[in-house]
Amino acid sequence: MQPSSNYTLLYPRQIEWESFVQQKPDIPFADNVIDFLNALSSTILKDRTARIYPDVVTFAFFCRKANLLSLKEKYTNPNELRLGRGLLFHIAPSNVPINFGYSLVAGLLAGNSNIVRVSSKQFPQVDLVIKHLHILIESNQYDEVAKRIVLVRYDRSSDASAFFSSICNVRVIWGGDATIQTIRQNAIPARSFDVCFADRYSIAAINPDAILSASDTDIKKLAESFYNDTYLFDQNACSAPHTIFWLNNDKLEAAKTRFWEAVHNYTAEKYQLQAVMAVDKLTAFYRQAVCVDIKKEVMPDNVVVRTELGELPTNIEDYRCACGYFSEYTIDSLYEIAPIITIKYQSLGYYGFEREDLIKFVKHNRLQGLDRIVPIGETTAFSLTWDGYNLIEMFTRILSII
Template identity: 75%
Template sequence: MKEELKMRRSADVVILMQPSSNYTLLYPIQIDWDKFTTYRPDVSFSGEVIEFLNTLSGALMKDRQSRLFPDVITFAYFCRKANLLNLKAEYVLDGELKLGRGILFHIAPSNVPINFGYSLVAGLLAGNANVVRVSSKPFAQVDLIIKHLHKLMEKGEFENVANRIALVRYDRTSDVSAYFSSIANVRIIWGGDATIQTIRQNAIPARSFDVCFADRYSIGAINPMAIMKAGDAEIKKLAEAFYNDTYLFDQNACSAPHTIFWLSDECLKEAKNRFWTAVHECVSAKYQLQAVMSVDKLTAFYRQAICMNIKEEQMPDNMVVRAELSELPKNIEDFRCTCGYFSEKTIQSLDEITPIVTIKYQTLGYYGFERKELVEFVRRNRFLGLDRVVPMGETTAFALTWDGYNLIDTFTRRPSVL
């Protein structure tokens, strides 16, 4: 039977004294929530946090099980001391006074297993204590990271940093979000629009605020001349990069491209064939397509064909499904599908993309363009969306600037001392 929640009234919000029993504590083994709420923030990129994350990185790298999960290896690589020190130089000026905001409550998404880890790392680096609700779906990657967090705790290493972490799991029927919201100085919500609205029904203190990473849409752009100039090894590398951007998370990540734009050129047909042949070979070797997704992709194509003029591009099978657009509807994002379904459009210049780009657009993955022309493209068109323009292969790569937010600045405050 669920415990009754004790409450006391703060000046700005009803504070629930302890969360209900309707959740599972994944880390640590036990926790005193009253003590947890007394945490005092740390400076950004403290040496203790960097050493803690570097030790976690080393443990994950040495674990043979990690080799089964490229996303875990990538996470461990991100947490290396050398990388964190480079990030510190980028995000904290010498002599700058930055302190964490206090307690961060992270609601991780259900579709990207490792996201909870990156959100936690950003919170730690900014100097905060962190309550992270991990996905209610079971993921081996999540279990692997939590296993090594417990091992660090058992060794008694970095106790001060370890005490800033609480990892919990609960489903949508639980009311425990109310408690975690009530103690949060910042609430970070990763998920669809419906998830955000549901979480926002829980009050937060008056000086607290939400940082929301809503459901978004991503695209790709390819210069066919660059495809034709590349050697076979480079094309194979590009296909693997594209695979990691899309199939690695079943094309569910907000950063996964769904519509691919090709610059018009005499070599376009040959370039497309070269690119998609390499992608198909990569997918066939690495990906297991579930039967239900084969049906879903077929259904998605027919639904799209009803609403616009499209042509199915021939592929050996439905591991890769391509719908060639003769027009570019402004609501193309409504026709997304997963597990390898792509709309394609030929354009004369990148500016033709502009009319469809709304605030819902997150990432543009590109190949064959110069950074300077892409900067001018964004500056010229002054988009509400497209917060990330990155080379193909890096659309899912986490950065401390995400969706237009500088996470270190957002998760910290700057006391002024005159």
């Protein structure tokens, strides 16, 4: 075995590849994995620095034992015999810092060893989690699980992806379409396969009646939830809504005013808009105005930029922009959205709709896209079912004994 040396080993401090690739798979949700992740959660939550980063805190809460046991009950079947597939090679995206952690956790819970390429960009959230992984391994209490983890960083010029691809049982690619095509140029073993999370587009739908009937406290919570879905990752996450659909009624304008005022007030206090993004938003508006019938809505500043669509183009996703740029369109029914929903659509965040109505919307229109329909505030919340994949099933194999 001739491993590439063109990478930086972040965790552990040294590695013997011959031993690492010989590790055997485990059952899903093994007790020692749950204990390890719970310990990681505990040490992160005790770190005051972690409080600066809401995404790190959310990740730590996801790793708590109580949550993992709940997931175990949901994602395992006592009548099935499953084992991990062996070695997973994860390529984390560059737009969501903590995503590498969730991908790793899914791999561990499924019973696998894991090589994770973290983003070549420097993120303090990544460094913080890695610091606490080192703290755990130095305690010598979780060696059996800790040795299943390798974290590396390298840039596009490295040949490391070729080596890691050549030894993996599953390759997990998070990134845009171009990233996936580039990584796929590296061969994987005959029985291995890719699980790809490609470039996606997300939307939201709001019922004005729910906005106007909500208390001031509820509206403030909704504004915070919307902020977390969008601005927390600069609207770069695939799950961040870009187009907002409003149900049409005689209270629509009042509802819009109440909602956007709350969003702007919360965002103006929390978010630092870079000058270059203000320019990008203006450029995005001019580009959209050339191609689509739109009107720019009046807002106090560039923190929130809104465009009202006079028509709904089938390629609305081509006019996205980051850091708080939203297109809005008025509909009489959710069914009016269906014609534009392609396989590229990932999440629908909603407010003021009944679950049964959303189920009927999906079934009646036999949607090819939209893998997640969740309340506003939950679009970025990680789940072991993502982009239509049950990750535990994808990362394990089922054994038949007759």
